Every structure is written in structure tokens, then in C-alpha cells.
Amino acid sequence: MDLAVDGVRVPDGRWVELWDGGAPGGTPVIFLAGCPDTRHAAYSGVEAARRRDVRLVGVNRPGYGRSTSHASTHLSVADDVVAVADALGIERFAVAGMSIGGPYAVACAVRHPDRVTALGVLAGPASVPELDPPYHRDNLEPDAQSFFERLAQSTPEEAVELMRPDFLAYVAQLNPADPDDESLVRRFLAELDPHDAGVLRGATGEVDGLRLGSDRAIAAAVREALANPDGYLRDAAISFRAWDFRPEEVRCPTHLWYGEHDANASARNGQWLADRIPGAALVVHPQTTHLAVLHEHWPAVLAALSGHAESGR
Numbered sequence: 417m418d419l420a421v422d423g424v425r426v427p428d429g430r431w432v433e434l435w436d437g438g439a440p441g442g443t444p445v446i447f448l449a450g451c452p453d454t455r456h457a458a459y460s461g462v463e464a465a466r467r468r469d470v471r472l473v474g475v476n477r478p479g480y481g482r483s484t485s486h487a488s489t490h491l492s493v494a495d496d497v498v499a500v501a502d503a504l505g506i507e508r509f510a511v512a513g514m515s516i517g518g519p520y521a522v523a524c525a526v527r528h529p530d531r532v533t534a535l536g537v538l539a540g541p542a543s544v545p546e547l548d549p550p551y552h553r554d555n556l557e558p559d560a561q562s563f564f565e566r567l568a569q570s571t572p573e574e575a576v577e578l579m580r581p582d583f584l585a586y587v588a589q590l591n592p593a594d595p596d597d598e599s600l601v602r603r604f605l606a607e608l609d610p611h612d613a614g615v616l617r618g619a620t621g622e623v624d625g626l627r628l629g630s631d632r633a634i635a636a637a638v639r640e641a642l643a644n645p646d647g648y649l650r651d652a653a654i655s656f657r658a659w660d661f662r663p664e665e666v667r668c669p670t671h672l673w674y675g676e677h678d679a680n681a682s683a684r685n686g687q688w689l690a691d692r693i694p695g696a697a698l699v700v701h702p703q704t705t706h707l708a709v710l711h712e713h714w715p716a717v718l719a720a721l722s723g724h725a726e727s728g729r
């Protein structure tokens with residue numbers, strides 16, 4: 417069984433849900449998922465983690481799954497990551513962030529340079545208002561561009577209310593309360609890029625009784641991600657505004673992975689980070705879509721991050 421502990425209590429009393437898998441005594445890599453997504457996104461890395469001798473820890477941000485809702489920031493989540501590491505007896509660790517999780521991982525490296533040994537960002541947005549043009553996607557219609565401009569200028573509270581109607585409509589259409597796994601998964605995968613849908617279907621291995629790639633495993637991931645709207649809405653509140661930390665302050669080895677055909681976070685985002693993080697290595701995978709940046713490249717990701725990290729045990 418991979419799940420040794422499914423959560424910890426952080427110093428202010430909140431519960432943070434997690435998955436602790438891979439090689440129990442291996443090099444620690446703490447993983448932050450995209451949006452809306454959870455620790456389940458780390459499951460597909462379990463076999464690569466075992467082979468690489470990596471202890472892979474997936475952490476749910478506030479409002480996802482059973483993690484307590486909280487008016488979090490990038491920097492407060494960075495503190496949560498360190499609190500999780502402390503609770504698990506991990507002194508130093510690499511941190512990886514997928515998609516919206518990427519900026520949280522950068523914040524962790526900036527906030528805790530004494531703890532983070534290596535940083536990985538996979539298909540993550542840059543500080544969106546600082547991009548030229550100021551959008552993380554390259555295919556936005558003018559009305560969508562205007563919407564993201566409005567988000568960037570809004571307070572977090574205003575951004576939550578701007579995003580709430582469309583997100584609640586999306587959840588209602590998916591209907592995660594539907595007990596029929598097959599129907600739920602069919603609706604969910606239909607919303608994805610076809611290649612990304614195939615990547616999720618093609619996952620192999622087993623985690624805590626779930627056969628990865630099965631309807632049951634994908635449905636469980638969807639339900640955990642959408643059980644509480646607070647996680648997504650908090651991400652939406654802060655993810656498209658200017659950051660309150662600077663990537664130039666990252667001091668650990670940094671790896672940036674992006675996909676040539678990623679419609680969610682174009683390679684421009686990676687180039688922006690590479691231009692600012694000292695010594696960062698940028699890889700743009702050809703013919704690669706958003707989720708595939710992670711799920712098709714777990715071995716290389718863990719090899720790069722564990723090559724710089726210490727055991728932490």
C-alpha cells in the first residue's frame with residue numbers, strides 16, 4: 417500500500433491532505449498539482465518513482481479534497497509544503513509544480529531556499545500580467561483576453577466571484593456526484609484535448625487499490641478535485657495576478673518543461689521563467705500537449721529533480 421499517511425495537521429490547525437508514495441526511503445520530491453486537480457495527479461509517477469528511488473509526495477492545496485479551505489497565497493502554500501515536509505520527517509526536498517501548481521513551486525523555492533534542493537515547473541503559467549502579450553494562452557479570443565485582463569486587475573475576492581458562475585456550471589455539467597464511474601469519466605475526458613485524454617487512459621500501475629487509467633481511478637480523481645469549489649476558486653483568485661515573489665530569487669537548480677502544442681500554457685511562459693531564474697534549463701517537448709508534459713515524462717522529471725536533491729532522511 418502506497419498511502420502511509422493521508423494528511424497532516426499544519427501549525428495553524430488546518431488539515432492538509434496528501435499522498436506519500438514511491439520509494440519510502442528515497443530522495444524526496446514534493447508535487448503540487450494543477451487546477452482543478454489534486455494529489456491524484458502524482459499517482460501516475462509511482463512506478464517511475466520506485467525505479468528512481470524517489471519518495472514522491474503529492475499535496476492538496478487548501479480547498480481541494482479534504483484540505484481545509486483557506487484564503488491562501490502562493491507563499492502560504494509554500495509554508496504548507498514545508499509544514500508537510502516537517503511532519504513527514506523530510507529535511508530537504510525537491511519541489512515540482514504542474515500547470516497552476518508551477519507558480520506555487522516557484523514560490524516555495526523562493527520562500528524556503530534552505531529547504532528546496534531543486535525546482536521543477538511543468539506547463540506552468542508565468543506571472544501573467546508581465547507576459548507580452550499578457551496572457552498565458554496563445555489562442556484566446558478578444559473577449560477572453562478582456563476577461564483575463566479584468567482578473568489581473570481584480571482583488572482576489574472579486575476574482576473568485578468572476579470565476580464562480582462558469583466553474584459551478586462546469587461542475588454541474590460534469591456531475592461528480594454521479595455514482596456511475598463510466599459516465600462521469602466519459603464527460604470529463606470529452607472536455608480534454610484528445611491526446612491528454614489518451615494519456616490519462618494510458619496510465620499504468622496501481623495506487624491504494626486503484627488501477628491507474630481505469631474508470632474507477634479517473635472518477636476518484638475527478639471527485640476529489642471537485643468535491644469543494646474553494647480550491648479551484650482560490651487558485652483562480654491569485655493565479656492570474658502579478659506574483660508577490662520574484663523568480664529571480666530562486667537559487668536552486670531549476671528545470672522547466674513545456675509542450676509545443678500546449679493550449680493551456682504556451683512555451684512563452686517557460687521562456688519568461690528561463691529568462692529570470694538563474695541557470696534554469698528549459699525543455700520544450702515537440703508535439704506535446706498540456707497533461708502529456710508531465711504524464712509522458714515522469715522518468716526524466718524525477719531523474720532531473722532527484723539528481724540534485726539529498727535524501728532528507
